[in-house]
Amino acid sequence: MKKSSFKFYWEDTLLEMLPSRALFLPETKELLICDIHLGKADYFQQNGIPLTNKSDENNFARIKTIVKKYSPENLLILGDLFHSKYSISKALQKKVEDLPEILKTNIELVLGNHDVGCDIKNIKTFDVKKNKNIIFSHEPFNLTNNKTLNICGHYHPKLYLKNNGDKLSFRCFAMDMHKNVLYLPAFGDLTGGYPCKKSFKKWAIVSDEEIIET
Amino acid sequence: MKNITQNSKQKNLISKIKQFFFTNRWEPLPYQIKSWEAFLNGKNGIIQVPTGCGKTYAALMGPLAQIENPKNNKSVNILLITPLKALSNDLKNSIQLAALHFNKDITVEIRNGDTTPYQKKKQLAKPPNILITTPESLSLLLSNKESNNLFKELSSIIIDEWHELMGSKRGNQCELSLSWLRGNIKNLQIWAMSATIGNIEEAARAVVGMSAIKPKIISTNIQKEIEILSVLPEEETTFPWSGHLGIRSHSSLLKILDKNKSTLLFTNTRNQSERWYQCLKFFLPEMEDKIALHHGSLDKEDRKRVEKGVKDGLIKWVVCTSSLDLGVDFQPVDQIVQIGSAKNLARLIQRAGRSAHRPGGKSKIIFMPTNSLELLEISAMRRIIKSGISEEIRLPELSYDVLLQHLISLACGNGFDPTIEKERIKNCWSYRNLTDQDWNWCLDFLEYGGKCLKAYPKYKKIVKEESQNNNEKFKYFVKDKSLIRMHKFNIGTITSDKFVNVKYMKGKSLGNLEENFASKLNLGDTFYFAGKMLQFVRIRDMTLYVKKSTKKSSLIPAWVGGQMAISDLLCESLRREIDICNELDNFDYLNPELNSLRPILEKQKVLSNIPKKDEFLIEIYKTKDFSNLFVFTLDGKFVNEGIAFLWALRFTKLKQSTFSITSNDFGFGLTTSEDYDFSIIKKEANYFFDNKRLEEDLENAINFSELTKRRFKNIAQISGLVNQNNPTKTKTSSQLQISSSLFYDVFTKYEEGHLLIKQSHQEVKEYQLENKRISRSLERLKNLKILINEIKTPTPFAFPLLVERLKNTLSNESIEKRVEKLIKIYSD
Structure with missing residues (x-):
């Protein structure tokens, strides 16, 4: 079933x-996103592997679009805002620090493994954030009771479909x-991305406007 | 005067070489003497002789005789390039034997992936007179600053088994290294050795370079006699078997084979070799310890043990794949068996050659068909051998990925001046059509990362450095130490899919499997690998842990790339062979294979037709549930697959339907589950044979981007975008992991005209879809008379295609049973 969003x-x-x-x-x-990996292209370039930086511009543009659409009070990033502390240029640092002002929203970051060593102003950081019955983390959190939900990033889940030499993959919620x-x-x-376990329930993003339940 | 002294010197050297032969009680062959003379006259070229005719001594004695003062040399004198590490030791031994004859001080050493770092260092400090190496290790040497010194006084290069290198990008890699050596060293002589191939002039040109004077080609008329003995079906049958089912008729093979003779049993795929090994062990329990398995996915140590076992005579029979094609010169093997079609003549001759490694020796091969129609191929091969025609081997052209790798190697070593290097590279046969525009693109790509990266200062793979005495001139270098290290770990053009290691829980390694197969296993599943029944325990860190199992299972891993199509030359003679089948009563044509095929051919004639040389046979077979179309182009598996996709698309454009496709070397089948009117081919013939929209239609018929993405994976690895091996498993390296498909997407999206993307499209079209062959095939078929027969029972020609479909739809159920059922219907 295709939809423009799924409620849960x-x-x-x-x-x-x-x-x-x-x-x-x-x-x-609250609006949640994760694993943006800003500066990834720079990091590759420094290591002699050519990749264009256009993806960063694209990422910023997409953040702006969704914030405009949902006007959240808080934008919570579940880790890996950056790719590596070695590839944060001054320009990139400034762009990120200016973001709350431009978006007119509060921004929080749950630190991910790639964010280690990054020092960013104007953004409050956490290792793990709790909120009533939900725990927000970058890597999956070991829960002790079954009333709590853990929402996390880190895994880059993808859904793979294969058929006679034909192969497709979609980003998904899992x-x-x-x-x-x-x-x-x-x-x-x-x-x-990575394929996830068969037992996981998945919602695949098939286009910028559509999501399907599988 | 000078000429006279030179002449007498040459005569002296030749008589010295002859002496070596006489002391060993050998008689030099005329072509060997010709080779020595040509070399001593300063010529370059190629020596073309069948395997096992003493070509090593033909090529090497000249250069050896010229080494004058071996002790005082400060550089390598003779460089020997061989495709396989396994060949190095045997080469070293035979060279050393000859070297002793001239001067006991001549040193011979090997440098390849197995050489220890200590030895490598020592070789650079005190170079041996003769260095034996592989194309990969040579590239690696060029990325070393010491390469200038190491090859300073190099006088000659000998390339062994050039035909073997030529067929792949390793050939390009070799050409590029040669171009650098030629450019840097004056008066360098280059000779290659090759098996008999159809395009020997091209092969020679690739060795000496475009600008050199015409290379000398030395061939011999030594005709190696080949005896082919086919294992014929015991009973008269009217249906052909297919695929691995040949195992069923193992008893006829076992009757012929001698248990005490050393034997190589060649199969076409690793999967097949596992099956046959299992079968032989089961039926000959007394041979248990004397039969071994050898294929490229087994652990290196295990393979070495098998090779040694054969040399020592402890192991009698080895079931193997092309892993033993070259290399491992376990002196003459007594029996050679080829299971299933060898697909091309060169391979059959090469394998047969293993049975007699002496000049003039007769080689013999036993052919075990897995499908009786393969007997037609053997019959065709007999006729090709008789006519003396050989197959052509094509060097890939304009491989930008290999070029980029080569340039980085040079920049890691002594740097390169782009104006000088461009000329050297354009002098290579496979880069003769390199345009200035493409050359500049390559430099841009390395210096700036490509057009749209020019604005990003942090990217630098190669950097300019001005020459000290002339600031107009500059050279490119790689400065970053970690980049150099990374590059050195990734040199080579042989890339592989992701593999997982297979290990016992206790830690002993068994070999490797494709990740794809491993990912489908569930806990407790058993499968057959390395000749053992194994149970899957767990998978961790790219290692599949297993334990021994006694549970029976029919699951055997399949490795991608196991499939081959028969060669162009063989296709052509196969068509002639089938034409001949119409005249079986003419005894002039008859041979054992055709004779045993008689009942099958007669049945084919009764049920349908045997196409004559001006006919094109199509069969339509309808059952209650399915409509089948069988088309016999006789043009090899890949072409058939291509045309099958093309026609499926063209059918669906005329009338909507869904087809499943099967193909083999004979033809292809289209199947649909509805009542479909296939006879429209005749009315719409122009549409089906249309060549103009071929490329476009093919791209629509097949998921083209998926194919190019797969090709690009290999290109990305060779050109250094994706690292195959990570020298250190640090955090940094994990942050540098990115999939080639992401590169593909980014490049296609942001960078128009990316040469590596262009190359991936080109490779898919040329090597995978074989556009040119498909187009030629359509052109040929168009002019034939179409025979469309509606058949009531599947014909012998269609039978293998029908079985193929069963194999595709049923993965684990016993195919044998299904086939038997089918035969029953069929013989009623």
Whole structure:
């Protein structure tokens, strides 16, 4: 079934999965994205591998678009905002620090493994963030009770479809029903992905406007 | 006066070489003497003789005789390039034997992936007179600053088994290294050795370069006699078997084979070799310890043990794949068996050659068909051998990825001046059509990362450095130490898909499997690998842990790339062969293979037709559930597959439907589950044979971008975009991991005219879809008389295609049973 978004209730909290690779929580007006990997192209260039930086511009533009559309009070990034501390140019640093002002929204970052060593002003950082019955983290969190949901990034989940030499892949939201972990798709343009377990429930992003339940 | 002294000197050297032969009680062959003379006259060229005729001594004695003061040399004198590491040791031994005859101080050493760092260092400090190496190790040497010194006084280069290198990008890699050596060293003589091939002039030109004077071609009329003995079906049958089913008739093979003779049993795929190994062990329990398995995916140590076992005579029979085609000169093997079609003549001759490694020796090969129609191929091969025609081997052209790798290698070593290097590279046969525009693109790509990266200062793979005495001139260098290290680890053109290691829980390694197969295994699944029944325990860090199992399973891993199509030359003679089948009563044509095929051919004639040389046979077979179309182009598997996709698309354009496709070397089949009117081919013949819209239609028929993406994977690795090996597994290296398909997307999206993307399209068209062959085939078929027969039961020609479909639809169920059922229907 194709839709422009999928709604999902955890206890009484509404979660909305968007084809723009983001998760929206209307109650608290929070918008969640993860794994943007800014500066990735630069990092590759420094290491002698040519990749264009256009993806960063594209990522910023897409952030602006969704913030405009949903006007969240808080933009929560679940880790890997940057690719590596070695590839954050001054211009990039400034662009990120100016972001709350430009977007007119609060921005928070749950630190990811790639963010290690980054020092950014105007953005509040956490290792893990808790909110009622939801835990926000970068890598999956070991939950102790089954009333809590963990929302995380890190994994870059993708759905792979194969048929007689034909192969397609889509970014997806993936839910581990046994462990109550919801993995968000990677937001960054220059990111690959990994297949996830068969037992996971998946919602695949098939285009910029459509998402399907599988 | 000078000429006279030179002449007498030459005579002296030749008589000295002859002496070496006489002391060993050998008689020099005329072509060997010709080779020595040509070399000593300063010529370059190629020596073309069948395997096992003493070509090593033909090529090497000249250069050896010229080494004058071996002890005082500060550089390598003779460089020997060989395609296989395994060949190096045997080469070294035979060269050393000859070297002793001239001067006991001549040193011979090997440098390849197995050489220890200590030895490598020592070789640079005190170069041996003769260095034996592989194309990859040579490239690696060029990326070393010491290369200038190491080759300073190099006088000659000998390339062994050039025909083997020529067929792949390793040939390009070799050409590029040669171009650098030629450019840097004056009066360098280059000779190659090759098996008999159809385009020997091109091969010679690629060795000496475009600007050199006409290379000398030395061939011999030594005709190696080949005896082919086909294992014929015991009973008269009217249906052909297919695929690995040949195992069923193992008993006829076992009757012929001698248990005490050393034997190589060649199969076409690793999967097939595992099956046959399993089968032989089962039926000959007493041979258990004397049969071994050898294929490229087994652990290196295990392979070495098998090779040694054969040399020592402990192992009698080895079931192997092309892994043993070259290399490992375990002196003459007594019996050679080819299981299934060898697909081209060169391979059959090469393999047969293993049975007699002496000049003039007769080689013998036993052919075991897996499908009786393969007997037609053997019959065709007999006729080709008799006529003395050989196949052509094509060097890939304009491989930008290999060029980029070569340039980085040079920049890691002594740097390169772009104006000088361009001329050297354009002097290579496969880069003779390199345009200035493409050359500049390559430099831009390395210096700036490409057109749209020019604005990004941080990217630098190669950097300019002005010459000290002339600031107009500059050279390119790689300065970053980690880039150099990374590059050196990635040199080479042989890339592979992702593999997982297979290990016992206790830690012993068994070999490797494709990731794809591994990912489909579930806990507790058993499968057959390395000749053992194994149970899957867990997978961790790219390692598949297994334990021994006693559970029976029919699951055997299949490796991608196992498929081959028969060669152009063979296709042509196969068509002639089938034409001949119309006149089986003419005894002039008859041979054992055709004779045993008689019942099958007669059945084919009764049910349908045997196409004459001006006819094109198409069969339509309808059952309650399916409509099948069988088309016999006799043009090789890949062409058939291409035309099958093309026609499927063209059918669907005329009338909507879904087709499944099967193909083999004879033809292809289209199947649909509805009542479909295939006879429209006749009415719409122009449309089906249309050549003008070929490329466009093919791109629509096949998921073209998926194919090019797969090709690009290999190109990205060779050109250094994606690293194959990570020298250190640090955090930095994991942050540098990116998939080639992401590169593909980024380049296609942001960078128009990217040469590496262009190359991937070109490679798909040329090597995968074989556009040119498809187009030629359509052109040929168009002019034939079309025979469309509606058949009531599948004909012998169609049978293998029908079985192929069963194989594709059923993965684990016993195909044998299904086939038997089919035969029953068929013989009723």
